[in-house]
Amino acid sequence: MADTGKKANRDLLSSEVKDYDIEQQYDIQSIVSEMANSGGFESRNLAYGVDILRSMISEQNCTKFLSFVGSLISTGTRGIIRDMLKKKMFDVIITTCGAIDHDIARTYDRYYAGDFRMNDGMLLENNIHRLGNVLVPMENYGPLIEEKVQKCLNDMYNEGMRDVATFEITSHIGSTLDESSFLYWAHKNKIPVIVPGIVDGAVGSQVWLFYQQHKDLKIDILKDQNKISDLVFEAKKSGAFMIGGGISKHHTLWWNQFRGGLDYAVYITTADEWDGSLSGALVAEAISWGKVTTKASQITIHGEASTLLPFIYAALRASTKNK
Amino acid sequence: MADTGKKANRDLLSSEVKDYDIEQQYDIQSIVSEMANSGGFESRNLAYGVDILRSMISEQNCTKFLSFVGSLISTGTRGIIRDMLKKKMFDVIITTCGAIDHDIARTYDRYYAGDFRMNDGMLLENNIHRLGNVLVPMENYGPLIEEKVQKCLNDMYNEGMRDVATFEITSHIGSTLDESSFLYWAHKNKIPVIVPGIVDGAVGSQVWLFYQQHKDLKIDILKDQNKISDLVFEAKKSGAFMIGGGISKHHTLWWNQFRGGLDYAVYITTADEWDGSLSGALVAEAISWGKVTTKASQITIHGEASTLLPFIYAALRASTKNK
Amino acid sequence: MADTGKKANRDLLSSEVKDYDIEQQYDIQSIVSEMANSGGFESRNLAYGVDILRSMISEQNCTKFLSFVGSLISTGTRGIIRDMLKKKMFDVIITTCGAIDHDIARTYDRYYAGDFRMNDGMLLENNIHRLGNVLVPMENYGPLIEEKVQKCLNDMYNEGMRDVATFEITSHIGSTLDESSFLYWAHKNKIPVIVPGIVDGAVGSQVWLFYQQHKDLKIDILKDQNKISDLVFEAKKSGAFMIGGGISKHHTLWWNQFRGGLDYAVYITTADEWDGSLSGALVAEAISWGKVTTKASQITIHGEASTLLPFIYAALRASTKNK
């Protein structure tokens, strides 16, 4: 620890850590700007993520992917996803069946705040499902989704549809929902919502149930792949905002390998890298697979999406408004 | 801290914490037995998990699900999955496209040990993909899977198959592989391997590619649902060993709600509960959804599967052998 | 899933999940208000945490503890800690030696932004220490702290101090620093900074070094305990904002058991609960030890402090200003 006269190589030291000075300005844009110079740890990644998203969204010749996990739609975060589609920030959505289920359920009825520690046997007896700290009244979920989706499928069937892609199902459902729904805005703004694992949830089970009676209505999952393929091969540039891991993240990355990789990529996750899981893998890993370009603007933000997304979205909106 | 004369209510204190005494016996069964009495923290869950699996596997009238994430098949853990199927420990597999991809690739060629810190741009230049700390030579993955799967699809097509379920694709592929493969043993032992999100990976993309030339070969994802439905509705009891989260875990839980819930459930995960994700949700949460019965033998083991599975499997085998 | 006519027990459903509507208002206070009604997942905890802190800080008869881990002081977050002390939001600080070390180093010289993936052997050759993604030039750390702290200790010694408490050392050091420093403001505002593990870091090693020459200068760690004891026993109410786990969190909780527990407690952590660690334990666990009262306003916020603290502090400031 004694002074050895050794000096740090200045070539490696370019960007100085600056302390926050929130006393002067505490609007969201100023805070995010200060984060960029805060040195560490994830705050810097959040600031850079906002920056990448801002560039990506303003880039005309860029096909923009939004992927997210289903659980978020059971929370208030649904309002942010909805607004991002209302404002046409993205060109294509890749998500899970759960996201569709919750969007339908919450258009027609309510979910409630609960607690992670509630007794699940007690909740079952009280006809309440638990999703983390969110409570889902039984009648607002299964039976409601059944009624609404069977009606949709019946209408689609009567219109002559037979081999349906998931983006066709989600678009039709969206057309029946109201302005609170992200599927509504995706439908209205012609943004395809693709659900690669659609059988894994309530809507998927409803399609399967309908199919028991109408063996000629099938899910044509390859038609979805055609749709993504068209989007990917037409894209001059491509970018993705991936909220959470699993199949929605992977499918977004997967398809972008076929055009040489994403040019922009922002990923929010709580998952650990060290277990080798797809969800824990940094965006950077995708470079070795050609799914993200070597020169891409890309960042992984470690954090919980329901906490970070409101700030990220507000920062994006604030900067647009100021223009 | 002074003695107030207060005494703990003994009704709440039944199972005493006992220290390990590994000096005497350090075979795997003794260690797992000692874990059961170790008080905390996850060791106790591991011991209970082994106990549940042992009961479940020996239960004749129980339909047994095994679900796992794809990344594990890129590691040596593939050998354990394979052996569990070789020994017919499970009746149905639910997994991801990645698992299928890696099983094919590794039947024909090799993967290598790498490091989480390797530079991904450098790896790309050297034609190597990175999956955590596993290295995948480019030629052993995409082109190899393309060649083998196109051959399989062509054969299936020539045999007259048109609307194919994922369990049919995986069974056919399994029939072409060798004894190192888990798909081979699933095929040989007539254990269906269902891949609800099959389009999300290399095999899925190969089916899509084949379909470009043969528009009448389609994936009939609802046929898979029929298969699971039959299994679920015929089951007198059901149980699941779920290794990792995401779609394979959720689909296993999802279907078991239609028969009143799993009677046995063991789940291994690294995911956090507090972010509300499906992957982080304890098995107990599924009770409120009717996916696991209130009286089920069930446990969530927090830990990394590649580290825990060899010990769990060895403990299961050791106890069988001793019988 | 079919409609069974079962209805959820409304007694368990009080607080409805509301979607964000950030279009209208995206100032920090509005966002945090909306979080309170967002249902899940950690966003609700963040909103509640801000609410508790606001009540606690405005409570006159409450002794307020602030605890934090050292690594934060290597980042821009130091500016927020500093401002909280400048504004006298807290009455006593419990922290680690690392926090003191970084505060001294960064008063006199600079730290820089780096990357988690930098090669540590290379950095050593270039005389740079790495702390996560923060870079510490060698000469701005060890030798600088040595020079400054030896001078402080010499002055204290010459003033006749012999058995020194850690709060005396930190106060003296603070008196020599400038307005960028949190120790400076703690000193100026007579807020004791207590470091229960002071020997574990650069300042601690300097005291030890000084003691080699002056065997009569000793650290009197029990004098610190007297100081906390006085604060705790005089407190009509007590509250704590604990940023990160380890010894600083535990010592804060520990002492508050002797007055019947904290009345307010907000804890930010990334640690997992399931490993039984103190850092992962929810604040609620401390209730069973009498360290937090049964009726306390208390919350654990899972998330990364450098990302959340700027938003939390801005929300606290915004609400004060509006008053």
Place this chain on the structure above:
Amino acid sequence: MADTGKKANRDLLSSEVKDYDIEQQYDIQSIVSEMANSGGFESRNLAYGVDILRSMISEQNCTKFLSFVGSLISTGTRGIIRDMLKKKMFDVIITTCGAIDHDIARTYDRYYAGDFRMNDGMLLENNIHRLGNVLVPMENYGPLIEEKVQKCLNDMYNEGMRDVATFEITSHIGSTLDESSFLYWAHKNKIPVIVPGIVDGAVGSQVWLFYQQHKDLKIDILKDQNKISDLVFEAKKSGAFMIGGGISKHHTLWWNQFRGGLDYAVYITTADEWDGSLSGALVAEAISWGKVTTKASQITIHGEASTLLPFIYAALRASTKNK
């Protein structure tokens, strides 16, 4: 994905991933051997960790540090720590006050298995403390530790001890305990147990209480530093097994910088790297600080210690026995 003729650079591919074959051999040593060749993910690190520990322990000229967190001593893992000291595997212990507290309490009375979900208010009413999923009867903790430690301190005082180091306190306490205790074996085998944050726990509070009556009994924390200093400067080589993070990990690393760094280092942690915390930092980061040598045999094993330690210890013992 089509075959481009590109081939991976074989220079980067040396160690092939091999599948487990547990059918033949499922003793603990065979499993750990297979882990070394399993490619990914943490299993490989565990195997390497066992290998490093084996080399370190058999190295005559190496001073061996063992550090661990306190919570482990509340579980059966205490038996493994005890046996490692009984077998003189380590030369010095660095730990927390909690470890000492639990060792004393559990020598004289019992802890019990509980559940993470128990209601803490209810437990308080029943005079039970909760530590994760371990239950601590109130009378077996505070009042018991008070009685035993006051007696120890009184004896030490009567023997004329005044300025006591923590290793002296722990040695004296150890002399009063039985063979179930790790402090007993540390005492018997003359292995110093150093507690840099001793004031932070029950024993620390007892010393403070004693000092209220006997102002001349003080803790001389710098005497501990002398002890470590002697060990470090005399060491030809040094190594450390660090179980869990926080002050015990940091203090072990910290002191080894003064002799040029650890030659062997194995660290078990559940903490995330991305938050910049000391607990989450890989051992590799310490290289940039000179706390671990550039050429050290070192590894970070991500996992939960109560689950991994029994297997690690059994593997170490098995290999010794086979010799």
